[in-house]
Amino acid sequence: MTLSQRLYRASAWAFPAIAVAVALILSFLIDPYLAFLGASWVIFGLLGLSLDIVWGRGGFLSLGQTAFFGLGGYLGAIAAVNLGPLIGNTLLPTLPIAALIGGLCAGVLGSLIFFARMGPLQATILSYTFTLLLWSVTQSLKFTVGAAVVGGDNGMSGIPGMVIGFGEGARPLAPNGVFAVCVIVAALAYFATLALMRSTFGRVVDCIRLDIQKTELLGHDVRRVQVANMAWAGAVAGLAGGLFALWSNYLNPSLFSVQEALLPPIYVLVGGLGTLAGPFVGALAIGGLSFWLGGGAAGGQTTLILGVVLVLLVLFLRNGILGALDQLWRRFLPDPNAAARDAGEVRINVNDLDLILREAEAQVGPAKPMATDQAFKQFGGVIPVNKVSRSFVPGRPMALIGPNGAGKSSYLKTCVGVYQPEGGQVTIGDTDVTHAPIFCRVRLGMGVKNQKPQVFGALSVYDNLWTAAYARTRDKAKASDVAGRILAMLGMTAQSGVEAQALSHGQQQWLDIGMVLCVAPRVVLLDEPAAGMTNKETRELSLLVRTLARHTTVVVVEHDMEFVRTLEGHVTVLHQGEVFAEGDIDSLRADERVLDIYLGRRQHV
Amino acid sequence: MFKLVGATGGYGKTTIIRDVSLEVRHGEVVALLGRNGVGKSTLMRFASGSIPAMAGHVEIDGKVAPTAPEKRARLGLGYVPQGRFVFPRMTVAENIAVAAAATGHDHKAAVAAALADFPMLKPKLDDLAGGLSGGQQQVLALARALATQPRILLLDEPTEGVQPSIIDEMAGILKRINTERGIAILVAEQDLDFCLSIAGRAYVMEKGRIRMEVDRDTLRADTALQQDLLGV
Amino acid sequence: MEADFLATVLLSSLSSASILLIATIGLAVVFGLMGVINLAHGEFLMIGAYTALTATQAGVPYLLSIPIAVAVTMAIGALVEVLIISRLYGRIFDTMLATWGISIAFYQLAVLTFGTVSPGIGMPQISVQIGDYSLALYPLLMNVVALLMLGFVYLLMTRSVYGMKARASIQVPEMARAIGISSSRVNTLTFALGCGLAGFAGAVLLPIVPATPSMGFAFVIKAFLTVVVAGPVTLTGSALAAIGLGGGASVTASFLTSVAGDAFFFIVTALLLWRFPLGISARWRRKL
Incomplete structure (x- = not known):
C-alpha cells in the first residue's frame, strides 16, 4: 500500500487532529x-x-x-x-x-x-x-x-x-x-x-x-x-x-427562527455531507465569507450573496468542499471497483454450503415451519389475500405460483410482516408473529430475498456479507469466517473490495442471496429469485435452493416454470387471493384449470 | 430501416457497450441475446436515446436520427424498457392516451385501438397504472408504445416477471402486429424459447460487443452454441 | 354566545382558510406534479404583489394588474426553472436548499429595490352586515376565488392533454421522452404555472396583505406545511388541509390569541403527520 493510500485511510482522524493542534x-x-x-x-x-x-x-x-x-x-x-x-x-x-x-x-x-x-x-x-x-x-x-x-x-x-x-x-x-x-x-x-x-x-x-x-x-x-x-x-x-x-x-x-434553522444544512452541504469533519469546514467558510463581506467587501448585501452562493453550491459543488477534495484524491488512487467487470462464475459448492448450514443449525437450532391460518388482507375493495391457510415445512422446496395479480406478493408480504393482516394468524415455529415487526420475525429465523436485489451499494462486497453474518453471529471473527466462505462460493473473491453498486444487476442478485445465506435463516422466503438470470445461473440457483431446503424451510415465489420444475418440490397455485390448486408440477401441468388461468397452452411459444 | 452504427456508451465514465453495429430491416423481428450484464439493456437505451452516445449514432430510414429521445419517438421509434415504467399515478387509459397525443395522434382512437389489441386491459381502464400487477404493467407498456404508432419497436426483457400464459399471448400479439402492420421489432431477451418463437435472426452479445449474428435455425440446432454464448 | 358572532367568526375563518389555499395552490401544483418543494414560492407571491402594486401606481386599473403580475411571475419562474431547477430534478432536498437560496436572494433584492415598507392599495370599502357585526366583502370574495382557482387547476391537469403530459413527464421523465414528450419544455411550463399561480395569489391578495419584502416568509411556512400534510393527492388534499389547519387556526385565534392560533396550526400539523406519516391522502385512490 502506498503512502497516499495509507494517508487516505487515516484521513478522518489525521487531518482533524492536525487542524485541532x-x-x-x-x-x-x-x-x-x-x-x-x-x-x-x-x-x-x-x-x-x-x-x-x-x-x-x-x-x-x-x-x-x-x-x-x-x-x-x-x-x-x-x-x-x-x-x-x-x-x-x-x-x-x-x-x-x-x-x-x-x-x-x-x-x-x-x-x-x-x-x-x-x-x-x-x-x-x-x-x-x-x-x-x-x-x-x-x-x-x-x-x-x-x-x-x-x-x-x-x-x-x-x-x-x-x-x-x-x-x-x-x-x-x-x-x-x-x-x-x-x-x-x-x-x-x-x-x-x-x-x-x-x-x-x-x-x-x-x-x-x-x-x-x-x-x-x-x-x-x-x-x-x-x-x-x-x-x-x-x-x-x-x-x-x-x-x-x-x-x-x-x-x-x-x-x-426560520433563518437559523436553515443554517446547519448549509454548513453541512458546504463542507461535505456525511464527512463529519465537513460541517466545521463549512462553518469556517461561511463565517469567514460573511466576516469578509460584512467587513466592507459587499456592505449590506451579505444576504443576497449568501443566497446566490447557496444556489451555486447546490448546483456545482454537490459533494461540498471535502467531498470534492475526496473525489480529486481518489483519482490518484487505484480504483477499487476495477475488478467488478471480471467476476468469476457462481458455482455452488454443495459440501461447503452443507457445512455452513449445519453450523448454523447447531448454533441457532433446527429448521422451523412457517404457517398462515386464514390469513386475510384487504385494500379498499381489493382482497389480495383471502383466508389463505398454508403450512410450509422443511425437506423440499415449497413453490408458490399463480397469475399476475393473484396475490402472491401480497401473501409473501403478509408473511414477512410488511403488511399487517386484518384477520387470521401467521406463525413461525410455535410463535404467533401475526403482528410482530419484521426484525422480530428475522430474529425468530426468517430470511427474505426480495424480487429486486437489495444490497448496500456504498459498502464493499465483503462488508455486505460480513454485516449480514455479524447480524447473526454477533462475533467479529466468526462473521469474517462465514463471509469469506460465502464470498468464495459466489466466485467473488477477487471482487471483495468492490463497492456493491458497481456490480451488475445479476451479480447483485447473487450477493443478495449470499447475504441471506450469511444470516442462515430457519425459514427462507425467496421472491422470484431467478428473475433476470441466465439458464446456467438458474441451474446453480436451483441446486442452492434444493440444498437449502434440506436444512431449512424454503418458500419460493416464481414465474419461471422450468426453474420450478427443477426444484422438484411442492407447488401451490394461488388465484384471486385464494389457494387454487396444489401438488407437484407435473400434475398441475395436466390440470386444465391451471392451464387456463396461468400456464397457458403454448400456442405461440 | 433501423441501424446502429459504432454505438459506444455507458454510464458516467464507465463504457459498457463498445462499437456495436447492427441493423433491423423493414418488417423484420430480430433478437438480441446474451448473458446477464453483457450490455443488452444499455444498447437498448442507447438506441432509444435515453443515454448519451459516447461515439456512434442511430440511423432511421438511412438518415442519422436526432439525439433527443422524444424526436426519435416522433420518427417512429417505440421503446418498452426493462422494468416497464408505466406512469403510476395515471390511469391505464391516460397512459395510452398521452403516448398517442405526444406523437401527434388522436388519443381517443388510440385507446380504442389498444383495447382491441389487448382486451385484458378493458376492465382496468380507469385504474391507476401503479396498482396493476407486473404482467398487466408489461402489457400496458407495450400498448403504450404501440399507441405512438411506431415503425420499429424496441423491447427490453418483455417476459421478465410475466406469467407463462401472458408470455404466450404476448408472443402471439407481437407476431400479429409484425405481420399485419409491418412493424419491425428488436427484442432483448433471456428467454430463448420466446425469442426463437418470434425472431428470424439474432445478434449475440458478449462483453459489450456483438460476438456474432445467427439465424433462427442455426441457433435452434446448435446446442453447443447456446451453451457457449448464452449459458443455456 | 350570539349566533351572529358565531357566524361572523365562521365566515371570517373560512375566508382565512381560502386565503391560505389561494397562497398554497401554486406550491401544491409544483410539489404535487413535479416533486419539487419550492421554498421561494413566497417570494414569487411577493413579486406578484409588487408587480400589481407598481402597475396600479403607474395608473393601470387593479383588475388589469393581476394578469400582468401572473405574466411577470411566470416569466421569472420559467427562467429559474431553466437555469436552476431543471438540473436538480429527483434531488428533493437539494432543490429545497437551492430554492431557499433563491428565496433569500429575492428577498434582499426586494429590500434593495422597494425598501422595507410600502403603501397598501386599500381594500374596496364594501361590507356585509351580519346581526350586530359587519364583515368586509373582499375577504369573503376570496372564498369564490379559491374555488375557481381549484377548479381551474384541477380541470387543466386532469382533462387537458397538457395536464397528462405534465404528469407523465414528472412521474417517469425518461419514459415520457421515449414516447415523444418534450419533458424539459413541459416541466418548464409546469413550474412557471406554479409560479404564475403564486403571482396571481400575491396580486389578488394585495388589498388584504400589503406588499412587503418579508410577506413571502409569512405565507410560505404555512403553505408549505399544508402541502406536506396533504400528501400525494396534492390538490384535493391541500384544499382539505387548508380548511382544517387554516380555518382551525383562525377560529382559535379569534377566541384566544394569535400566538395560540399559530400554536394550534403547528400542533395539529404535528398530530396529523404523526397519525398520517405519509400525508392525509396517502391511501386515497385519486389522481390529483
Whole structure:
C-alpha cells in the first residue's frame, strides 16, 4: 500500500487532529476579536456536526437541530446562572445539562418520527414544525428559575462567561481562552462521534441510510437505532448550544427562527455531507465569507450573496468542499471497483454450503415451519389475500405460483410482516408473529430475498456479507469466517473490495442471496429469485435452493416454470387471493384449470 | 430501416457497450441475446436515446436520427424498457392516451385501438397504472408504445416477471402486429424459447460487443452454441 | 354566545382558510406534479404583489394588474426553472436548499429595490352586515376565488392533454421522452404555472396583505406545511388541509390569541403527520 493510500485511510482522524493542534497554537497568537468570532464558527461547526450525524449518516434531514441547540442553550444557561456563582466553574454545570436536554428532546422527537414510520419529507417537516412551534411559543414565554430570568422576546441576559477555575476568585476566560475551550470540546465531540460511527453501531446506521428495509431484514431493530442516533446528534447540538450560551452571554427566541434553522444544512452541504469533519469546514467558510463581506467587501448585501452562493453550491459543488477534495484524491488512487467487470462464475459448492448450514443449525437450532391460518388482507375493495391457510415445512422446496395479480406478493408480504393482516394468524415455529415487526420475525429465523436485489451499494462486497453474518453471529471473527466462505462460493473473491453498486444487476442478485445465506435463516422466503438470470445461473440457483431446503424451510415465489420444475418440490397455485390448486408440477401441468388461468397452452411459444 | 452504427456508451465514465453495429430491416423481428450484464439493456437505451452516445449514432430510414429521445419517438421509434415504467399515478387509459397525443395522434382512437389489441386491459381502464400487477404493467407498456404508432419497436426483457400464459399471448400479439402492420421489432431477451418463437435472426452479445449474428435455425440446432454464448 | 358572532367568526375563518389555499395552490401544483418543494414560492407571491402594486401606481386599473403580475411571475419562474431547477430534478432536498437560496436572494433584492415598507392599495370599502357585526366583502370574495382557482387547476391537469403530459413527464421523465414528450419544455411550463399561480395569489391578495419584502416568509411556512400534510393527492388534499389547519387556526385565534392560533396550526400539523406519516391522502385512490 502506498503512502497516499495509507494517508487516505487515516484521513478522518489525521487531518482533524492536525487542524485541532493548529487551532490550539493559533489560540495563543491571534487577535482577540478574531478569536471571539472564531469560537462562534467552531460552535456552529459543532451544530453542523450534529446535523451531519442524522442527515449525512442517518439519512434524515432534520430541521430541528437548532431547536435542540436552543433548548440546550437555554437550559444550560439557567444552570450556569444558578450554579456558576456557587462553584465558580461554569462549564461543568452547563455543558452536561445542555447535552442531556438536547439528547432527550431529540430522542423524544425521533421516537415520534421513526416509530410512526414517517416518510422522509414528512419527517423533515415535523422536525421543522417543532422548531417553529418553539419559535412562536418562546416569544411570549416568561418565567424565572432561581436567579435566571427567561424574558420572552426580550431574551435572557446576564449569562456568565466561560470559567474554568473553581471558587470565588475564578475569573471568566479571555476570548482566546474561550476559543481554545471551544476547540477542545468540539474535538472531543468529533472524535467520540467518529469512533461511534466506525463501530458496528455506525455500520448499522450506514446500512439504514442505504436500505432500511434490508437492514431490518438482517434482524436489526432499525427504529431504535435511528432514535439512538438522533439522540446522540441531539446531545451534540445541545452541547453546542451550551457553549453558545456561555460564549454570547445572551439568548433570545431568534435561535428558533426560520433563518437559523436553515443554517446547519448549509454548513453541512458546504463542507461535505456525511464527512463529519465537513460541517466545521463549512462553518469556517461561511463565517469567514460573511466576516469578509460584512467587513466592507459587499456592505449590506451579505444576504443576497449568501443566497446566490447557496444556489451555486447546490448546483456545482454537490459533494461540498471535502467531498470534492475526496473525489480529486481518489483519482490518484487505484480504483477499487476495477475488478467488478471480471467476476468469476457462481458455482455452488454443495459440501461447503452443507457445512455452513449445519453450523448454523447447531448454533441457532433446527429448521422451523412457517404457517398462515386464514390469513386475510384487504385494500379498499381489493382482497389480495383471502383466508389463505398454508403450512410450509422443511425437506423440499415449497413453490408458490399463480397469475399476475393473484396475490402472491401480497401473501409473501403478509408473511414477512410488511403488511399487517386484518384477520387470521401467521406463525413461525410455535410463535404467533401475526403482528410482530419484521426484525422480530428475522430474529425468530426468517430470511427474505426480495424480487429486486437489495444490497448496500456504498459498502464493499465483503462488508455486505460480513454485516449480514455479524447480524447473526454477533462475533467479529466468526462473521469474517462465514463471509469469506460465502464470498468464495459466489466466485467473488477477487471482487471483495468492490463497492456493491458497481456490480451488475445479476451479480447483485447473487450477493443478495449470499447475504441471506450469511444470516442462515430457519425459514427462507425467496421472491422470484431467478428473475433476470441466465439458464446456467438458474441451474446453480436451483441446486442452492434444493440444498437449502434440506436444512431449512424454503418458500419460493416464481414465474419461471422450468426453474420450478427443477426444484422438484411442492407447488401451490394461488388465484384471486385464494389457494387454487396444489401438488407437484407435473400434475398441475395436466390440470386444465391451471392451464387456463396461468400456464397457458403454448400456442405461440 | 433501423441501424446502429459504432454505438459506444455507458454510464458516467464507465463504457459498457463498445462499437456495436447492427441493423433491423423493414418488417423484420430480430433478437438480441446474451448473458446477464453483457450490455443488452444499455444498447437498448442507447438506441432509444435515453443515454448519451459516447461515439456512434442511430440511423432511421438511412438518415442519422436526432439525439433527443422524444424526436426519435416522433420518427417512429417505440421503446418498452426493462422494468416497464408505466406512469403510476395515471390511469391505464391516460397512459395510452398521452403516448398517442405526444406523437401527434388522436388519443381517443388510440385507446380504442389498444383495447382491441389487448382486451385484458378493458376492465382496468380507469385504474391507476401503479396498482396493476407486473404482467398487466408489461402489457400496458407495450400498448403504450404501440399507441405512438411506431415503425420499429424496441423491447427490453418483455417476459421478465410475466406469467407463462401472458408470455404466450404476448408472443402471439407481437407476431400479429409484425405481420399485419409491418412493424419491425428488436427484442432483448433471456428467454430463448420466446425469442426463437418470434425472431428470424439474432445478434449475440458478449462483453459489450456483438460476438456474432445467427439465424433462427442455426441457433435452434446448435446446442453447443447456446451453451457457449448464452449459458443455456 | 350570539349566533351572529358565531357566524361572523365562521365566515371570517373560512375566508382565512381560502386565503391560505389561494397562497398554497401554486406550491401544491409544483410539489404535487413535479416533486419539487419550492421554498421561494413566497417570494414569487411577493413579486406578484409588487408587480400589481407598481402597475396600479403607474395608473393601470387593479383588475388589469393581476394578469400582468401572473405574466411577470411566470416569466421569472420559467427562467429559474431553466437555469436552476431543471438540473436538480429527483434531488428533493437539494432543490429545497437551492430554492431557499433563491428565496433569500429575492428577498434582499426586494429590500434593495422597494425598501422595507410600502403603501397598501386599500381594500374596496364594501361590507356585509351580519346581526350586530359587519364583515368586509373582499375577504369573503376570496372564498369564490379559491374555488375557481381549484377548479381551474384541477380541470387543466386532469382533462387537458397538457395536464397528462405534465404528469407523465414528472412521474417517469425518461419514459415520457421515449414516447415523444418534450419533458424539459413541459416541466418548464409546469413550474412557471406554479409560479404564475403564486403571482396571481400575491396580486389578488394585495388589498388584504400589503406588499412587503418579508410577506413571502409569512405565507410560505404555512403553505408549505399544508402541502406536506396533504400528501400525494396534492390538490384535493391541500384544499382539505387548508380548511382544517387554516380555518382551525383562525377560529382559535379569534377566541384566544394569535400566538395560540399559530400554536394550534403547528400542533395539529404535528398530530396529523404523526397519525398520517405519509400525508392525509396517502391511501386515497385519486389522481390529483
